[in-house]
Amino acid sequence: MKHSIQILTMLGCMTLVVPLAFAHSDVENPMVYDRIHAMEDMEKDRVTLSDMVQGRRGFDALAAEQARARLIRNSNAIQSLFKSPQMDPKTTALPLIWDRWPEFKAKAKTMQRAAKRLDVSSQTAVQSGLRELQAACQACHQVYRQSVN
Structure with a gap:
């Protein structure tokens, strides 16, 4: 169980953090x-909880409650951030959105529910809810975000 969470965490970091490291430039x-x-910001909070x-x-x-609130x-x-089909040369968002x-x-909405349901009362509770949160992130990013090499 612990190894599967470690693998999910590593995959999440590789697919989410690397593109974000360059996201703001230009x-x-x-x-x-x-x-x-x-x-x-969501990725930073996910990493905080994952750590x-x-x-x-x-x-x-x-810190867990603050991450959950953010x-x-x-x-x-x-939905409001993506409602208008705005593009930029630096975006990884696909027009498919x-x-x-x-x-x-x-x-x-699945992501919203996962964030709201996230129980941050203990390390064990965070571990359980984090899987749902990460799955919600990945479900969207796999379809609507272009890969960054």
């Missing part, structure tokens, strides 16, 4: 910048 469109910033689960960081109830706030903003808008909205 973004011209302010709406795209806001989207990237929100996604980057607690993996023992790379001690469990901190306050995840809820940012996941609630996903707007071609399949109802499906995208459904995936965004």
Whole structure:
């Protein structure tokens, strides 16, 4: 069980953090910048919680609750951040988002529910909820985000 969580964490970090490391450089469109910033914030919070689960960081109830609150706030903003089909040369968002808008909205709602259901009362509780949260991230990113090599 622990190994499967470690693998999910590593995959999540590789597919989410690497593109974000370069996400802000030279973004011209302010709406795209806001989207990237929100996604980057969610990834930072996911990593914070993942580090607690993996023992790379001690469990901190306050930090976990703050991460959860930001995840809820940012996941609630996903639909409004993506509602307008804004593009930028630096975005990894695919136009497929707007071609399949109802499906995208459904995936965004899944992320909202996962963030709201996330129990941060203990390391064990975070571990359980983190799987659902990461699955929601991946389900959307696999379809609506271009791969970055």
